[in-house]
Each structure stands twice: as structure tokens, then as C-alpha cells.
Amino acid sequence: MTDVEPVGCGYVARYRGHTHPAAVGPDSDDVVLFSEEPREGFEQADGYWRLAVRRDELEWLMLVRTVGAFAGEPCLVLDEDTDGLHIAYAGHNGTQAEALGYWMVDHGAYEVVVPREEVTSIRVERIPIPCRPAEAAGGS
Amino acid sequence: MQKVIPPRLLVPYLQGKRTVISGYVYRVQDCLRLTTPRLLYEALDLGFEGSQLTADVPELYLLRWYARDSDGYAVPYGPHMGGDWHDSPPFAGNGFTSSRGHVVPQFHTMPMPIPAGAEIYRVDEDGEHLYAIYDGLTWRPAR
Numbered sequence: 001m002t003d004v005e006p007v008g009c010g011y012v013a014r015y016r017g018h019t020h021p022a023a024v025g026p027d028s029d030d031v032v033l034f035s036e037e038p039r040e041g042f043e044q045a046d047g048y049w050r051l052a053v054r055r056d057e058l059e060w061l062m063l064v065r066t067v068g069a070f071a072g073e074p075c076l077v078l079d080e081d082t083d084g085l086h087i088a089y090a091g092h093n094g095t096q097a098e099a100l101g102y103w104m105v106d107h108g109a110y111e112v113v114v115p116r117e118e119v120t121s122i123r124v125e126r127i128p129i130p131c132r133p134a135e136a137a138g139g140s
Numbered sequence: 141m142q143k144v145i146p147p148r149l150l151v152p153y154l155q156g157k158r159t160v161i162s163g164y165v166y167r168v169q170d171c172l173r174l175t176t177p178r179l180l181y182e183a184l185d186l187g188f189e190g191s192q193l194t195a196d197v198p199e200l201y202l203l204r205w206y207a208r209d210s211d212g213y214a215v216p217y218g219p220h221m222g223g224d225w226h227d228s229p230p231f232a233g234n235g236f237t238s239s240r241g242h243v244v245p246q247f248h249t250m251p252m253p254i255p256a257g258a259e260i261y262r263v264d265e266d267g268e269h270l271y272a273i274y275d276g277l278t279w280r281p282a283r
Binding site (some may be wrong): 008009010011021022023024025026027028030031032034045046048050052063076078088090092093094095096098103104105106107108109111129 | 143144145146148149159160162163164184185186188189190191205206208209210216223224225226227228231248250251252253254255256257258274275276277278
């Protein structure tokens with residue numbers, strides 16, 4: 001089945017005491033929760049279970065992503081495979097990205113797979129996404 | 141929002157191996173007149189170095205989604221516009237694509253998870269055809 005663990009870059013949500021990999025959309029208030037095992041209310045898909053909820057039904061929602069540095073410039077870690085880390089250039093200079101060894105895999109998107117030891121300062125960022133209007137308005 | 145999928149990435153997207161959207165993206169309302177592969181190619185600077193697309197490509201695939209408040213879209217202004225963005229040509233750096241025949245505002249996103257409900261359209265001379273829908277984890281063929 002598809003790996004539902006958030007690897008590299010993905011949303012994670014807390015709902016009714018359980019933490020789930022999640023997707024946000026089509027609108028900002030729509031969240032889809034995923035589970036590898038059946039749970040109440042979840043519908044079965046191909047090898048996993050899913051439930052569409054509103055964002056304000058969640059205990060919390062966060063965007064998890066892994067950042068680091070490659071050749072002295074910031075990068076995002078997208079995935080890890082046997083060849084190393086699949087990273088994306090996180091700067092604003094495509095010419096510089098190419099000079100560092102990245103290549104343009106999509107228009108404006110520079111990526112490369114490099115040995116793990118060449119990526120330094122790796123850390124996982126957890127960016128909270130407000131679930132309720134009061135939080136979004138700064139609690140006022 | 142929308143973005144033309146590079147041919148080499150179409151299968152990785154559909155197989156769930158590529159789970160992010162990244163790079164230059166456009167608002168759907170700014171692309172309403174771009175109804176054929178040739179118009180999209182010309183207006184969206186798709187002749188960049190390394191692109192597999194040509195002006196006479198018979199069909200291409202569009203990824204389309206709604207912007208979410210947690211997304212981060214930047215206007216890639218170059219130094220002449222007070223920004224710090226650089227890129228290989230075609231790149232105008234003035235907030236628009238380099239096309240002289242079309243005025244299309246340009247945005248950029250760092251890799252972000254594909255939104256649930258995103259759609260892939262096949263575009264040919266006859267227009268757009270819904271091809272697949274994303275459930276947040278898996279692409280399903282459109283019926």
C-alpha cells in the first residue's frame with residue numbers, strides 16, 4: 001500500500017485522540033484524515049481508510065517538513081531512498097542551484113539526490129496551522 | 141491555481157511517488173484564454189532548458205487546485221523589481237511570464253503537499269478533459 005507516514009513534507013492532524021497523516025483541501029477548511037487501520041466513521045479506500053472532516057473539528061493540525069543545508073544553501077528534504085536524500089533547493093536563485101548540482105525537475109523547481117552525509121543541519125519543522133478562527137485571529 | 145506537469149513527472153504523480161507541487165504556478169483566472177497546448181506553452185514559458193515540451197506538443201497535462209491559507213506563494217521578483225529571484229531564461233523577474241503575447245502573473249511555491257481534491261486535466265486541441273482526482277493520498281481516474 002501507499003506509505004501514509006508523512007515523509008519529508010506533509011500534514012499531520014490530531015482527531016479524537018488519534019494522530020493521523022492528513023491532507024488539506026479542496027478548501028482551507030477541508031481536511032482528509034488517513035489511517036492504516038479501520039476506525040469509526042472512516043471509509044475504506046485501497047489499502048487505507050479515510051475520513052473528511054472540517055478543520056475546526058481537529059484538536060490540532062500541523063505541516064511537517066524536513067529542512068537542512070546542502071553546499072551551504074538551504075534545502076528541503078523530500079524523501080530518503082537507497083541512493084541518499086532527495087532534496088529540493090529552497091533559495092531564490094535558480095542559476096546558483098544549477099551550479100550547486102541541482103537540476104530543474106519542474107519549471108522553477110530544482111532538486112537532486114545526494115549522499116545523506118552531504119546534507120547538514122537537518123531538522124524537522126512542525127508548523128502549526130490554526131484550527132479555529134480565534135486562533136487565526138491571534139486569540140482576540 | 142494551476143501548473144503544467146512535465147511529461148517525465150506525470151507517471152510519478154499518478155503513482156503517488158511525487159506528492160508535492162513545486163516551482164512556478166499560476167492562477168486559473170489568469171489562464172482562461174490558454175485553452176490549447178500551444179497557448180499554454182507560449183504563455184507559461186514552458187520552453188525552459190531541459191523542458192520536454194515543444195510548441196507543437198499535441199497534448200499536455202495540467203495540475204489544478206485551490207489555494208489554501210496555509211500555502212505560501214511568492215511573486216518571484218528579480219533585482220530590478222526590488223527582489224532577489226534569479227533564474228535561467230525564460231525568466232522575466234517582473235512578476236509575469238516572459239511572453240509578449242500574453243500577460244500572465246507568475247507565482248512560485250516551495251514544495252508543498254498536493255491538496256486533497258486536486259485535479260489533473262488533459263489538454264489537447266479540443267480543450268480540457270478531466271483526467272484524475274486526488275483524494276489526498278491517491279489519484280483516481282475521472283469517470
